[in-house]
Amino acid sequence: MLLEYLPIAVLLILALLLAGIVIALGHMFGPRHPTERKSMPYESGMRPIGPGTRRMPVHFYLVAVLFILFDIEVMFFLPWAVIYKKLGVFGLVEMLIFIAILGVGYVYVWKMGALEWE
Amino acid sequence: MSLNDLLVNLNLIMPITILTAWACVLLLVDLFIPKERKGITALLAALGLLVALALVISRAGVATSAFNGMIMIDGFATFMSVIFLFSGLAGIAVAYDYLIRSGIERGEYYVLLLFSIVGMMLMAAAADLIMVFLALELLSIPLYVLAGIAVPRPDSEEAALKYFLLGAFASGFFLYGTALVYGATGSTALTEIVSATTSGGVNLSFLVIGAGLILVGLGFKVAVVPFHMWTPDVYQGAPSSVTAFMAVGAKAAGFAALLRIFVLAFPPLAMDLTPVLWALAAFTMIIGNVIAIAQRNIKRMLAYSSIAHAGYIMMALVPYGQGNVAADTVASALFYLLAYMLTSFAAWAVVIALEHNMGEGRDTDGLSLEDYSGLGQKQPALAAAMTVAMLSFIGIPPTLGFVGKFYLLRTVIEGGFPGLALIGLLTSLVSAYYYLRVVVYMYMRDGEPVVRREPWLYFTALATAVGVVVLSIFSEPLFNWASQAVLKLI
Amino acid sequence: MWLSEAVSSGPQFFYLVPLVVLFPVIGLLVNTAFGGRMSEKAIGWLASAAAGLSFVVAVLLGISLLSYPEGAVVPIVDWITIGELNINWGFQVDTLSVTMMLVVAGVGTLIHIYSIGYMHDDVRFQGDPGRYQRFFVFMNLFIAMMMILVSADNYLMLFVGWEGVGLCSYLLIGFWYDKGENGIGNAVAGKKAFIANRIGDFGFILAAFIMFWVFGTFEFNAVFELAPEVASLFPAAIVAITLLMLVGVTGKSAQIPLFVWLPDAMAGPTPVSALIHAATMVTAGVYLITRSAALYNLVPQVQNIVALVGAATALFAATIAVGQFDIKKVLAYSTISQLGFMVAAVGMGAYVAGMFHLVTHAFFKALLFLSAGSVILGLEHAHHHMEHNSQLKLPMDENDLHFDPQDMRNMGGLRNRMKISFWVYLIGAIALTGIPPLAGFWSKDEILTDAANFNPLAYWMMLAAAFLTAFYMGRQILMVWFGKPRSLPAEHANESPPIITVPLIILAALAATGGALNLPMWHTFTHWLEDSLGHLHAAEFSLQIAGLSSFLVLAAIFLAWLLYGRKYQAMQELPPDKRPDDPLRPILGPVFNALNHKWWVDELYWTIIINPYVSLAHFLADVVDWRFWHDWFHDTVIVGGYNKLTQVLSIQIDLGVIDAVANKLGDSVKRAAAKWRVIETGYVRNYALSFFIGVVLILGYLILR
């Protein structure tokens, strides 16, 4: 019984080992002599001004998220397109419903002003 | 499948179809409703729920499957749909004024609520694990947003983030469990899973582990120990009207899925799963009730109380594999969910009426036990509703909670788990301590409670409280209805 | 021929009987709801009208009974139906219950009317006017409850009324709950009455339990029908029922040993004392025994006990009455004593005599109380008047400032100032002492005759009581009405208004002529009651007994005159510090002290029952409940245990075990990771970890099972 799980167990152990080994190796072989200067962002001597990461305008995120949403939905078109002929009117109607629902989201997003870059 | 089939199938799930379409339309309509008149959106959403409710009730008694067996329209789905739709209506009733007071009156609130209810209804009707997963996400994602709808209030954001991260985490487990079950049986349809299992030739280890992971994923949704830790934080941080809806709807939906999946697909695994369910139920009842004692914040207390009640309902699942009592246990779980819904809304409506000062950037007041001092003198009606709710939570007659517990414990004992029933009994004794403490504060301490006098809140609190008492008197037909509902399922 | 036909087809009003209860209920409801907006007069007259209409109905019932002497049972509703137990609320209409209804409603109506005047002044002097409404609501409630009591057709309904009148009694004794000793004296008196009654009621309800156990029913007719059969099978059951009922009777009718509440009950307004604590409620015990005659007749030994309890009470209370100075206290002990006569009578099976005395006593004792109230009112008026009149105020001494308008030592010579009150009081007193031909003579004589035949011991005790009765009434008359006024208010007292005196005159007329109900020649009353109680023996008038008792009464009055008519007046000439407050004191010495202190019965009860009980209660409350149960068991064991358990579970288990397991697992990861510059865990991740532990445990179990 247990034997069936052996592959899983082995893999689990392997995964853990691997993670452990990688970190351990880095720890063991990587020489570490932390100094104040070393822990600074730029070892070139440049003094960092302000935070290390620039803040992106939130609009980037928003647009990116919207893109992902609509982009991912497109993948439903793919199988549909493959057997479009076989599905006939039914497939067309189904997809129209799907697009209509997407359209609702689109109209909502538009109306809420999420697409305006200001 | 032809176009005609599509229409037939859409017609079969008409309440869900209508509600989905209505939610989409409402999302657009809401864009054109001015900000100060979002009451119209609330009314429209309630209208949609009422129409769906009427449809559901008019079609009670129908038992059929739709979309190639992905969805089952039967008594079970009908019963649960009624619970969901009622909690949606109550969720709108308690929210309307609350949102205005909190300064978060947004039409999206109602739309998201509708989508979430669609998810719940699908969940109760789902007969395929894919469907269950989709429904689970459809009900959860709006709830994540709703929990955080009070942005930029930090606690609301925090609640939303915790709920979201852990919810997604749990979804992962559920999904992986589904994958394993599919791998073991070659199908995700519940009926085919069981037939594949009985006909042999399945990888039982995959199946059992898959079932365990599915249990974990749904156990998160209904908040059983040890998958409960999000509950208090989220219940506390989310806007109270959301919490009220979530506490009832999401829990009921989770149990709907658990009951259907386990009773339909996993009876052959009962030997393996029953001890797990037993332990989950026992720990949930014990830990939920005991930790609730330490709570002074009423929302946190109710959160632990909801955990504890998940434990009670979980008891019904324990004997799920015994054909002779399974019908009774499922019926008693359904009945208990109904009782829990009414009781919860009575309590939450009162909590919402007392909550105040929760505008932007301020700490909310009116949520500690002390704020309930003197409610008995100042607002006897609300105090009475709260008392009824507390008694019902404990399970003291004449309340639905009592009847529900009675049925539950009876079936658990019939199923041959007297020990579990004993734990249930003892923990509900323990629970009396913290429930009655609320009553003590209301009636035996002097104080000046700040109470929002708003007709819909009053109506919800009193109507549900009266329902809790009155229906307990007519519990027999209700229970029979629940039994009828599961007849087809078993 | 036509006459008998006319009689047998005479009017039949039995169906009206629910109205005797309904009218007072309507009255009290209207007064409760609208009393706040009605004038005092309207409230009072409405309440009186409610009582009066009840009386009219009772009269109609009485007329109907002339034609249909067998009476009827008029059911109204099924009250309780549980399994075998089926209790209807029905009305028993027969001569016995109608007699009680007539007394209750008749005397009650007169007292209501009297109260309109009396309470007007009392409220003015003693409290806020808003109480006026409350008073009449309580009074109507009392009438309704008393009607339920006397008209019930089963023991349970009777018990409802029995409890109801007890409640009204409590409410009305404590009517001025903020007055009295230390500001709570009246409330304490009410409580005392309630507790004493409760002890009695406990007996009653035990009797009811046994009755249901044995008979399976509470209905009078069914019980009485079965009684002989039961008596032959379980004689002990009947003995227990009747004895326990006797306990109830000693509570309600103030017999030894539970009589102590009645004197204190005088804290209530005087009309209440007259109606509830003299004329009607306290006679409920006599009614109960009479109603249960069919049971008592079966157990002569219990009857004997009842008779002796009654006779002993009669004598004992009479001795105490001799030593009292409060005009109402004297009457209160007199009431106890007279109730003793009645109980003794019904105990001897002389039901007619008992009921007869009940009726006449209702007349003359109500009369005495009401006229005493008139006297009190007169003195209060005068006192009040003087307090607000600087010219008259000057000569008042210290004693007058703390003036007690009920103390007979402050009275004297009132006969000239309050003529009507004097005459009616005199009539009442003569009726009570039993001088022929007034009412009291006939009824008391009938009791004494029966006693002489059946129970010599009771007879002699009652004879002594009769002697004392005459003595203390003579003493009271002389102290109150004769001699010279002994206080300023007594000098300035005025007669009360007609609304008070008219009911007095009516009652005086009844007290004078009430004896005609059952004159020895005709036995009208006996035959009337026979329709309810079956065949009754009528006591033959005995000249010897009548003569002896009359002689004793006259002797006692003469003795009273010697002491209080002559000697007391002579004593007034002595300087105050050498003057005894009562001429009996020098003669009887410590015995008088004992009488004055009521034989220290209250103190005795305090010492042997209440103090140990209170100590026990303190012990239970303080030591057992508070220190042991609350402090130790509850706080330490339960709460502490809970808290510990909660802490254990929330800190040790939830945080400790789950988290610790989480932390441990997290720690092991953490310790490893901390070395390799990894982060510490936070909350959300703790939750995820607990989640994960759950998954591991479940899957571990499923795999390793």
Place this chain on the structure above:
Amino acid sequence: MVPIQYFIGLSAILFTIGILGVLIRRNAIIIFMSVELMLNSANLAFITFARMYQSLDGQVFVFFVMAVAAAEVAVGLALIVAIFRNKQSIDVDQINSLHG
């Protein structure tokens, strides 16, 4: 052909890594990415089993999972952005005002 077990093994490893990521990382976005990893490991399992059974059900399932995951991403990112605006941090260990 690569044996099924390998795929399943890989999917199990990915799943475990996802879990560990959720348990160990502090950054909300990375936690979320770990969750996505868990979902995708399940997807891998689905595809594998679909291939094993020569049926399309599993593959269709994957489509839905991806769509759902996208929806979750949208919500999750929006939440995280909102929190970042408030706290200037998305370290989940600093988001602990609700506790006890």
